[in-house]
Amino acid sequence: MGFIGFKVQKVQNSLKAIERVDTVMRSQNIFLCPIYIILSVASFNSSSMAQETVDTPAAENSVKVDAGLTLSEEFTDNVFQTANDKKSDFVTVFAPWIELSLLSRDYELSFGADAEIGRYATYSSENYEDYGLYADGRFRLGDSLFAFGGLDYAREHEERSSPDSVNGLEPTKYHETSGYFGIGGQLNGNSFRLGVNARDLDFDDTPAAGGTTINSSDRDRQELEFGGRLGVAQITNGEVFVQGIFDQVEYDDKTDSQGYQRSSKGGQAALGYKGQWGDLAGELSFGVLTQNFDDPRFDTVTVPDFDVDLTWRPSRTTQISFVIERSLEETTITGASSYVSTSAGSRLRYRVAQNLSLAGYLFLTENDFKGIDRTDIYAEAGLGLRYYLDPRFYLDADYAFQQRLSDIAGEDFDEHRFFLTFGYDLEPNFETRPEDRARITSSEFYAGTQFGYGVLQSKVDGPRGAGGNLTADFGDQGPVAGLLGGYRTTVNGLVLGVEADIEFGDMEWVHDADRDFSVKTGNTYGVSGIVGLKTVASNFLYGRFGVFASEFESKYQRGGNSTSIDDRVTGFSFGLGTEVPLGRGLSGRIEYQIRSFSDYDIGAPLGANDDNFANLQSAVRFGVIYTFGAQETPAPYVAPTDFSGFYAAATLGHSTLQSDNSGPRPTSAAPSFFLNATRSGQGFSGGALAGYGWQYGAVYLGAEAELEVSSAGWNVERSPTGRIYSAEKVGSVAGLLRVGYIVNDSVLIYGRTGLVRAKFETDYSYSGTTINQSDKLDGALIGLGVEYSVGPRTHLRMEYNYTDYDDYEVDYGTGVDIFDSKESRFQVALAYKF
Known part of the structure; x- marks a missing residue:
């Protein structure tokens, strides 16, 4: 290309x-x-x-x-x-x-x-x-x-x-x-x-x-x-x-x-x-x-x-x-x-x-x-x-x-x-x-620590029954933390760097039925290239891409046959982030990564009936970075940013929807068997928000309303016979409060919380019955983000939001499935201050 x-x-x-x-x-x-x-x-x-x-x-x-x-x-x-x-x-x-x-x-x-x-x-x-x-x-x-x-x-x-x-x-x-x-x-x-x-x-x-x-x-x-x-x-x-x-x-x-x-x-x-x-x-x-x-x-x-x-x-x-x-x-x-x-x-x-x-x-x-x-x-x-x-x-x-x-x-x-x-x-x-011609104007080594929240998603594809097939999404969420170090150089305002990091996490999903299988994550090692630009007040906006090796422990059991794989799997990542100076050589960072890994076969009995597992991860990470040998040179004067007043913004995000799925799965051998599984799938979101903020010195208080459309969802298909069902969050409205602290007169670091009303659509087909169900669910949102100016009246926001929704049921005639959903969402917003 x-x-x-x-x-x-x-x-x-x-x-x-x-x-x-x-x-x-x-x-x-x-x-x-x-x-x-x-x-x-x-x-x-x-x-x-x-x-x-x-x-x-x-x-x-x-x-x-x-x-x-x-x-x-x-x-x-x-x-x-x-x-x-x-x-x-x-x-x-x-x-x-x-x-x-x-x-x-x-x-x-x-x-x-x-x-x-x-x-x-x-x-x-x-x-x-x-x-x-x-x-x-x-x-x-x-x-x-x-x-x-x-x-x-x-x-x-x-x-x-x-x-x-x-x-x-x-x-x-x-x-x-x-x-x-x-x-x-x-x-x-x-x-x-x-x-x-x-x-x-x-x-x-x-x-x-x-x-x-x-x-x-x-x-x-x-x-x-x-x-x-x-x-x-x-x-x-x-x-x-x-x-x-x-x-x-x-x-x-x-x-x-x-x-x-x-x-x-x-x-x-x-x-x-x-x-x-x-x-x-x-x-x-x-x-x-x-x-x-x-x-x-x-x-x-x-x-x-x-x-x-x-x-x-x-x-x-x-x-x-x-x-x-x-x-x-x-x-x-x-x-x-x-x-x-x-x-x-x-x-x-x-x-x-x-x-x-x-x-x-x-x-x-x-x-x-x-x-x-x-x-x-x-x-x-x-x-x-x-x-x-x-x-x-x-x-x-x-x-x-x-x-x-x-x-x-x-x-x-x-x-x-x-x-x-x-x-x-x-x-x-x-x-x-x-x-x-291009000239290197500065170079630096840095190291830091980071914490955040990660999501594991596994796409399972394999044969079932006489000529049948299963395609299903599973997953789990959990906290992650790690260390990082890197080197970067500035060329006429363009920042180029390479970074190595280690991430510790422990996420695991389990499918418990006539076939029992699971995936559990371990530590992840990665090396990334970073490309970015400095904005107003030396805030750093960057993209990253790299190669990662993550530990996956996968187990599979059917009847008396069982097998397991515990190995590192290589994958690639794409990410977006921003870094803001805090002073004395310290910087704060928020970033989001999407990773996809090489797939592998596992199954019991072994051989032609193996399932294929394809694992994906997403993670939001908050970090504190220390730059070695940083000189406290006076920066060009930039007028303090005013975060108060009315504003409106357009948003773009990436989400993972996770649903704890339970329901009866009777078989001739186990007529009272009950399924417990965790479904997980990704999606994109976009929308608009508007609000008003008050600034008291370095303290910020604000309220805002948000409207969002979404495609986050997951699928399960057991063909040609069996259950075919899916869930998708299609949109939401929210009323939220923001509380923050302004750093260096130019960067707002904030948390936000509030109530969300979301629409979920669930399609369920089984044994000749087809259900198309819509539910409006309430949820509680908590989030953390950063905001700074990129123009006279234009502000950039990057934030992570976690929402826990009420559970709901789908009655398909011969049984009832229960779904309890949580959403992990990273979004970027471009705001205009009136």
């Missing part, structure tokens, strides 16, 4: 087009028509229509050739992106590209080609050769009118994470051909654009087990869009616009292999605003999108549509983008007409020095399938550094984390990827100025 780039699931099939545009724009400052980006991903998004006027043409004709290549070595810990039976591998990727640009007073033309060739060291079935060809242009028709158009052809492969992946012996390959044309310019002082986009997708058949072939021809289709956008009013700092799109999707086969008619027609309409407010620029739009399908079994989908695309440039070297967008995507999953994909996230680009850059991103995507009961949540995060050896040659070091959480058992996965890339651009990226 090279220097880390924007990547969300909803545009997976068009990722290469976006990355190509991003690469070209990064390597040279040529003009690219924004609507080309729109149409290359078959989405007439208003956020991409940034060019509202006809640019000043080039004074003279010119021809420009640019080219480049990258050679990457990648490591992935989950090649096939599965919850269990994970496989790791190294991948060598070679990616060349070339572009020819013709510029004149009346037109701008670009022709290019790119390729990406991947070779896996072990799993050669995953090898791929992707390539693309493109041409696009823009033509002046008058002082206020221009035309544009282009063609694009690509041969790609489908990612294993795609919900439509056919799980063949190799990835599904497909061919994509697209073209677009349109006109735009100014009309009575307002901008306008009209365009047409056509796209053809042709999927290859995929080899399958047993020498068979998976027929993918029923996915072949053509997509056609007609769209327009018109500015209707010029207001202060921007323009109000309306836009509309009509789209038609026509499949080659009238019915697919499952008998569904998947062709459809639909459209979008939206009202929006585009403008600039100081250092913040971009646009937002709100409207509706709808799609009507040929198959009468599919309901018409009509949902609110929204699109937010903002770019904040707080300094000449820093750019932060914020994106929220929604689209309706095609799928061929049985029973589903489509899925509504909603994405939200942020991307950072920071030029540390002339020859050193930092990039990072964090995105969440929800795919809500229509026609079936399935929702997938994707999280994607990454950090990347680019170091230029000279203006043409560079090295990239990247890390990327991806997680999918689904309410369908067995569809979750975690993946960690590490990249080391060597790259070359024919066109120099900058003019060498020795005084602007």
Whole structure:
């Protein structure tokens, strides 16, 4: 992937087009028509229509050739992106590209080609050769009118994470051909654009087990869009616009292999605003999108549509983008007409020095399938550094984390990827100025202690009965503590470090039934890389990624057969944290980590009937750090932060829901047997809070209300017969008190507590009975966090919350199950003070 780039699931099939545009724009400052980006991903998004006027043409004709290549070595810990039976591998990727640009007073033309060739060291079935060809242009028709158009052809492969992946012996390959044309310019002082986009997708058949072939021809289709956008009013700092799109999707086969008619027609309409407010620029739009399908079994989908695309440039070297967008995507999953994909996230680009850059991103995507009961949540995060050896040659070091959480058992996965890339651009990226090169400004050793709260989750997958299977989530929670030490250096304000730590914990879950099995954790050792930036008042915001080895003791017993495994298992971690100075060489820290470990087989009797255990951990840790040799040098004056008054905030969090599950499980051998097990699953949350605070010297008192939506939940599926049930917390409201102490006039360390009312949804199917139950449960919340200023009126909060909810029952006719749930949640909030 090279220097880390924007990547969300909803545009997976068009990722290469976006990355190509991003690469070209990064390597040279040529003009690219924004609507080309729109149409290359078959989405007439208003956020991409940034060019509202006809640019000043080039004074003279010119021809420009640019080219480049990258050679990457990648490591992935989950090649096939599965919850269990994970496989790791190294991948060598070679990616060349070339572009020819013709510029004149009346037109701008670009022709290019790119390729990406991947070779896996072990799993050669995953090898791929992707390539693309493109041409696009823009033509002046008058002082206020221009035309544009282009063609694009690509041969790609489908990612294993795609919900439509056919799980063949190799990835599904497909061919994509697209073209677009349109006109735009100014009309009575307002901008306008009209365009047409056509796209053809042709999927290859995929080899399958047993020498068979998976027929993918029923996915072949053509997509056609007609769209327009018109500015209707010029207001202060921007323009109000309306836009509309009509789209038609026509499949080659009238019915697919499952008998569904998947062709459809639909459209979008939206009202929006585009403008600039100081250092913040971009646009937002709100409207509706709808799609009507040929198959009468599919309901018409009509949902609110929204699109937010903002770019904040707080300094000449820093750019932060914020994106929220929604689209309706095609799928061929049985029973589903489509899925509504909603994405939200942020991307950072920071030029540390002339020859050193930092990039990072964090995105969440929800795919809500229509026609079936399935929702997938994707999280994607990454950090990347680019170091230029000279203006043409560079090295990239990247890390990327991806997680999918689904309410369908067995569809979750975690993946960690590490990249080391060597790259070359024919066109120099900058003019060498020795005084602007990266320099180390300080280095330091440090050590500390930490305590916190950890969560163990185990995904168990194994055979049951005559041809049956069990997929289930188990887990436990408990306190953790440990020691840490590290070394870090500051390069022009960018902090790079390496840290080693040991963590002591004792969490254990037990399943007691006709099969008894359990997992217990021990000590964990880890080494991590840390990348971060200093904010106002020397507060340190960082991301981390690393490798860990944790002790797992696993036992399994059935009848008279038993076995156990007590071994260290290697895993990888992704984390986010902040560190605040306390004085005299001491700092305080709060951070959150997500870890996934290699899976293993265990079972009784041994052999073909083994279960597969895949363990995950999450942990919030509070630490006190001492820096050796720290000098108490006067810091630049920063006005004391005022934490009093009204505020509102947006929140983003990661949670684990744990439920003590008990209920009757009679068998012919044990008719009175009673199950006691602990279920555990992860999820994401987002929401808003508002409150008011009073500041008395260094003491803070406040009250706030919080609204949250959540996907935290767990699944149990015993197929083809048996119990299938799941629980999910879908949202909550809370009234809370905050009490805190202000350190160094700039950092608020606080605790919070209060009452929560949460909605839980439980689905339970057994012996022909299906229950869909909603419960509103009360809970008591306690939390601990830190807050500080990152802008004139903007504050950043990081906090951990623990909530204990009331228990509830599910009566499925032949028995009653009881659930007693607890939630462990870490969240980040960005607050605005009024």
